[in-house]
Amino acid sequence: MPTALRQKFRDEASFEDVVAQHPEFPRLVALKIDVQRRGVHYSKRTLAAVDPAIHQIYTWEGINYPHSLLLRDGGTILVIPQPEERDPYVVDFIDGKFVLVDDGQIVEAVEIWPRPQYYDKKTSSGRLMRDIVSARPQRLDIFVTSFCHFFHVDDLGCKFCSLPYHHRQLRAENHLPTRLQATDVKECIVEALKEAGRFANIHITGGSVVKGEEVLDMEVDYYIALLQSIGEAFNAPRFPSQLLGTAFNERQLTRLREQTGVGSFTADIEVLNESLFNWICPGKAQWVGYQAWKDRLIRAVEIFGRGNVGTGIVGGVETASPHGFRTEYDALRSTLDEAEYLAQHGVTTVHTVWAPQKGSQFYHQKAPSLDYFIRLARGLQDLREKYGLSVDFDDFRRCGNHPDTDLARLQ
Amino acid sequence: MTVTLSPDVIALLNDPTTTKVLATVDAAGVPHAVVKHSLHLGNDGNIHYLELIESSSTNRNLVRSLWFDGTVAISLVGRDGRTVQIKGRPVKIHVTGPLFLEHYRQLRASDENADLAGVWVIEPDSVIDQDLATRRSAEAARHPHFIHLDRLARRDAVI
Numbered sequence: 001m002p003t004a005l006r007q008k009f010r011d012e013a014s015f016e017d018v019v020a021q022h023p024e025f026p027r028l029v030a031l032k033i034d035v036q037r038r039g040v041h042y043s044k045r046t047l048a049a050v051d052p053a054i055h056q057i058y059t060w061e062g063i064n065y066p067h068s069l070l071l072r073d074g075g076t077i078l079v080i081p082q083p084e085e086r087d088p089y090v091v092d093f094i095d096g097k098f099v100l101v102d103d104g105q106i107v108e109a110v111e112i113w114p115r116p117q118y119y120d121k122k123t124s125s126g127r128l129m130r131d132i133v134s135a136r137p138q139r140l141d142i143f144v145t146s147f148c149h150f151f152h153v154d155d156l157g158c159k160f161c162s163l164p165y166h167h168r169q170l171r172a173e174n175h176l177p178t179r180l181q182a183t184d185v186k187e188c189i190v191e192a193l194k195e196a197g198r199f200a201n202i203h204i205t206g207g208s209v210v211k212g213e214e215v216l217d218m219e220v221d222y223y224i225a226l227l228q229s230i231g232e233a234f235n236a237p238r239f240p241s242q243l244l245g246t247a248f249n250e251r252q253l254t255r256l257r258e259q260t261g262v263g264s265f266t267a268d269i270e271v272l273n274e275s276l277f278n279w280i281c282p283g284k285a286q287w288v289g290y291q292a293w294k295d296r297l298i299r300a301v302e303i304f305g306r307g308n309v310g311t312g313i314v315g316g317v318e319t320a321s322p323h324g325f326r327t328e329y330d331a332l333r334s335t336l337d338e339a340e341y342l343a344q345h346g347v348t349t350v351h352t353v354w355a356p357q358k359g360s361q362f363y364h365q366k367a368p369s370l371d372y373f374i375r376l377a378r379g380l381q382d383l384r385e386k387y388g389l390s391v392d393f394d395d396f397r398r399c400g401n402h403p404d405t406d407l408a409r410l411q
Numbered sequence: 412m413t414v415t416l417s418p419d420v421i422a423l424l425n426d427p428t429t430t431k432v433l434a435t436v437d438a439a440g441v442p443h444a445v446v447k448h449s450l451h452l453g454n455d456g457n458i459h460y461l462e463l464i465e466s467s468s469t470n471r472n473l474v475r476s477l478w479f480d481g482t483v484a485i486s487l488v489g490r491d492g493r494t495v496q497i498k499g500r501p502v503k504i505h506v507t508g509p510l511f512l513e514h515y516r517q518l519r520a521s522d523e524n525a526d527l528a529g530v531w532v533i534e535p536d537s538v539i540d541q542d543l544a545t546r547r548s549a550e551a552a553r554h555p556h557f558i559h560l561d562r563l564a565r566r567d568a569v570i
Contacts, residue, residue, distance in 0.1 A: 026478035073477050074506035074529060114508050137507040197515030197527060198507070397465075397506060409474045410438070 015102065018370045025374050028073045029406045031108055033373045035069075035089050035100065036353035036403075037316075039082025042066065042091050049093040056113040056135065066091070068136075069098075070111040076137060076400030077110070080357070113137055116198060118191040123184045131176055133188035138200040138397045140192055144226060145179040148207025150283020157361075158270055158281045160317050164207065165359025179206075179222070182229035189233045201398035202230065204262075205244035210287050219245060220252040227260035237261055242393050244268065244312075247288050247296040253303045264393035265304050268312035269293050272338035272349070279323050294342065301346035307390040311342065312402075315351030315376050316368045328372040336379040343383040348391050350402040351376055373403065380404040385411055413534050420495055420538055421452050423487045433460060434484040435472030443468045450485060453510075458485065458499060458533040461514055465528035473531055477501040483533060486541070494541035503532040 019030045042065060050057060056067040069077040069091070082088040090101040091110065099106045114137070119130035134141045151157030151164045192199055204226065209219035223243060231239065238261045247267040248256070256262060270281050274290040284293065300309045318324050318331045325331035339349040353373055356365045381404045384391060392398070396406045416424070423429050427448070434444035447469070449461035462470045476483060477500075485497040505511040506529045518525045540546070550557060 028478060070507070072503040073474065074504045111508070195512075196519060197512050410471055 012369055013371070015107075015370065018374070021371065022374050022378075025378060026073075026407070028071055028075060028108070029377065029403050030370065030374055031100070032071065032075055032077050032406070033353055033377065033403050034370050035077050036079050037355055037367050037370060037373065039086060039088040039355055040069075040079050040091050040100075041081060041084055041088045043093065045093040046091050046098060049098070050112065052115070054115055056115045056119075066112040067134075068113055069100075070113060070137060072109060075396050075406055076113075078136075078401045080355075082355070116192060117195055118188060121191055123187045125181065125184055127176070127184055129188045129191060132180055132184050133192065135192070135199070136400060138198070139399065140189065140199050140202045142180065142185055142202065142204045142226075144185075144204060144206035144222065145209070146176075146207065147178050147209070148283075149210045150208055150281075150287070152207075154283055154286070156283035156286060158283070159320070159361040160270070160280065160314050160354060160356070162357035162359035162363075180226075182226045185226060186229040186233060189230050193233060200240060201393070202239065202241040203244065203399070204230075204241065208246045208283065208287070214249065214252070215287060216246050216248055216252060220248055220255060224255060224259050227256075227262050231261040234261065238263055240393065240398065242266055242398070246284075247293040248300075249296060250299050250303070253296070253300050257303050264308040264310070265300050266310045266312060266394065267293065267297060267300070269297070270312070270314050271318050272313055272335045273318060273325075276318055276320075276324060280317060280320065294347075297342065297347045298345040306346040307348075308393060309346065310348045310350055310391065310394055313339075313349060313351045314354045315373060316354035317362070319368045319372075320362055320365050328368050331368070332372065332375055332379065335376065336383070339380055340383055340386075343387040343389055346387075346389065348384055348389045348394075349380055350391065350394055350399075350405050351380060352401055353403065377404040377407060381407040381411070384408060414537055415456065416452065416458075416497075416535055416538065420487075420497070423489050423493060423495055424450065424452055424458065426489060428490045430486075430488040432486040432488075433469060434486070435469055435476065436481065437468065437472055438475060443472055444484075444486075445469055453532065455532070457502070458497065458535060460531040460533060461518065462504075462528040462531060463518075463525060465526075467528075470528060473501045473504070477504070482536065485533070494543075496539045496541050497535050498537045498539070499533040499535040501531055502534045505530040505532070 015034055019027055047063065050064055050066055052064055057064045058067055065081065068079060071077060092099055092101045098110050098112060100108045100110055116135045121129045123129060123132065146164060148157060148164055157164060204223065210216055212218040223245060241263045243256065243262045244266045253265065271277050277290045278285040297309060297311050318335055319328060325334065342349055354367050356362045356367065391405045391408050394402065394405055395408055399405065431447055431450040432444050433447040433450060434442055436442050447460055451459055453459035464470065475481060482498055482500055485499065487495045511530055514530050515527045518527055
């Protein structure tokens, strides 16, 4: 692609220039951020070299794509293909190795996630296990429902979110139910645990369900049933796991803690600014509210314990136009100030890298600079160190999608 | 610059009776040297080390070295007294995949309480023969001034 056309989309300092300004920030983590920010394009050689027998892949419009990438520091790059006009990194296959290429230069070797053995097996209901529980390098992922009340009922979905769009397509292609059955999930977990050393965490999440005697009771009931079923696979009352749900009230949180073996609780606030939250996450704002969301996170610390409660933000979305912060400086200062308030109360904040996705309302927006994300990652990790907060349940191994928690490897 | 380990150093590295010490440094430059019996030669010609404790100082220091191009030192002491020091760089950690899983299974078979955080790959930069006689010869050849005079004195000198 001609440089001039690329620069039309991205007129900014080069990767080398930016990392040179941050000599104490790991280059590999900066690269991970930049790859997530810009996305990837898989070369024909790469797609030909991908082996569905050993690599974890997904099939989209008849093409086998690598699920994601692994760096030599053990870090994960969760990234999806982006069109060439968005200036993505190229994943190429050269001299028998997968490599990241930028502007024609090889910048780093990468690996494709290994495929778990349970993927080809079926549950007793006849479903392929890979369609029920997916895998990261060290984590089992359970996306329990493609339904989100905010998105599907109220048309108040989060503006950056493309998950309902993608999951609807994937579930339709694979003839999956809207909501997973607990027995199917348990069978997958039992099978996956036979792969010794393969997994270190279970992540459970899904769309928000507001129904119930109290708002969100039905979502909680479902998670409890699911977690109890999963718990039968373990010979321990509690197992390393992360429930990423809506911000539940105290009674609901207590039920989750007391009636299941779940190890940690996360409720993503998405953006740390009340007016932006109201604009970007209108469903969450309507059904829970910004202040209540924060209050419930803080209450969760009393129930789950320090170091076991977190919230996620879509890093960079606070700069979305037209209502976002006008400068990256203001966005960073405001975000870290609010994250510090949560940290003071035992809630750790982690960020993903906002890369506007097809299927989201923000698809045509542009993510902030690499410099911004480096400062955001450093700032969030500095808060953990300042307040003695661990993030073991959501770190490079047990998640891999948060550059800031990669930095916790040195904490 | 990467060096290829000689057969005798490989034998020393892989000998289970060899005492193997891995020395790393933290962010403040504080050294951390610990006996690590799992150090061995990997199939790729590099030194491999099994990290059993994810939050250990060694693991943290190795991550830092990988991220910021730092070095580590490995001392090997054979049962015959042979001593070798290897300087190297952590270049990779396996946290999943066939190599990791193979070591995990072996480890668990020998110790039911064991866990594995990763298989570190250390690329050797240099090998120094720490045998005292060898070191003395090298010192005498390179630094003839570095000797106390009495060692050169004539025993039969007359006053």
